Amino acid sequence: xxxPLASEGGDPAQDRLAAALTDEITVDLSRIPxxxxxxxxxxxSYRGRRVDARQxxxxxxxxxxxxxxxxxxxxxxxxTLQLVDSESGACPLGRPLRWRVVRPSRxxxxxxxxxxxxLDLTLQEVETARARARPAADSQDLLLQAxxxxxxxRTTPDSLQQARRIxxxxxxxxxxxxxxxxxxxxxx
Numbered sequence: 001x002x003x004p005l006a007s008e009g010g011d012p013a014q015d016r017l018a019a020a021l022t023d024e025i026t027v028d029l030s031r032i033p034x035x036x037x038x039x040x041x042x043x044x045s046y047r048g049r050r051v052d053a054r055q056x057x058x059x060x061x062x063x064x065x066x067x068x069x070x071x072x073x074x075x076x077x078x079x080t081l082q083l084v085d086s087e088s089g090a091c092p093l094g095r096p097l098r099w100r101v102v103r104p105s106r107x108x109x110x111x112x113x114x115x116x117x118x119l120d121l122t123l124q125e126v127e128t129a130r131a132r133a134r135p136a137a138d139s140q141d142l143l144l145q146a147x148x149x150x151x152x153x154r155t156t157p158d159s160l161q162q163a164r165r166i167x168x169x170x171x172x173x174x175x176x177x178x179x180x181x182x183x184x185x186x187x188x
Contacts, residue, residue, distance in 0.1 A: 001038040001062045002026045004047040005079070006069030014077065018070045021079065021115075025066070028116030035123070038062060057086020064126075066119070068096070077101045079115065083122060092126040 002025050007018040023040055030037040038060055046056070053065040068081035079099045085092050099115060 001043055001056060001060060001064075002029065002040075002066045003043055003051060003056075003068075008069065008071050011072065014070055014072060017077065021070070025115055025119075028113060029066075029119060032116070032120050032123070036062070052089065053084035053086045054089045062086055064123070073100070075102070081115070081119075083119070083126065092129070093122065097122065 002022055005018040005022045007014045026037055026040050029035055056062065056065050063086055065084045065086055066081055067084060071078045079101060081097045082091055083093055097118065
């Protein structure tokens with residue numbers, strides 16, 4: 001979910017730029033395959049409030065919350081975004097993402113595309129790290145499935161065949177899984 005971008009200073013032009021960038025980033029992120037983005041109307045209900053990403057995650061069922069704002073720097077505007085994990089409340093990157101928009105009135109079309117591309121790559125990086133950090137639960141699950149097929153359904157050749165297929169899948173995901181179970185069940 002892209003929270004409405006905060007705009008410091010009360011400048012109406014900067015507020016409009018923040019709203020426009022929020023809209024465009026939301027639309028562009030929704031075009032990324034396998035990405036679920038909450039509609040702007042829902043996100044607007046959080047405008048002007050201090051928001052806890054974990055609460056947003058519970059309320060809306062999102063994995064990440066994108067929070068940020070605009071700050072005027074003389075003739076330019078700096079866009080700062082923070083990707084927050086809604087389960088832990090932590091920033092998976094450990095740092096905010098920053099872009100400098102030199103000509104804000106003309107830059108919206110280019111800026112949001114650059115931001116969305118960068119966020120797409122960032123999400124891929126974060127999700128890859130998340131998948132690698134997970135314990136090999138799939139292998140454990142395969143081991144339990146094979147044990148059930150071998151022990152409980154042992155009476156038919158089909159069940160033994162099924163257990164062998166499960167073990168082979170487990171062997172591909174985690175070497176040694178099949179060997180340990182075969183030692184427990186000689187028919188496999």
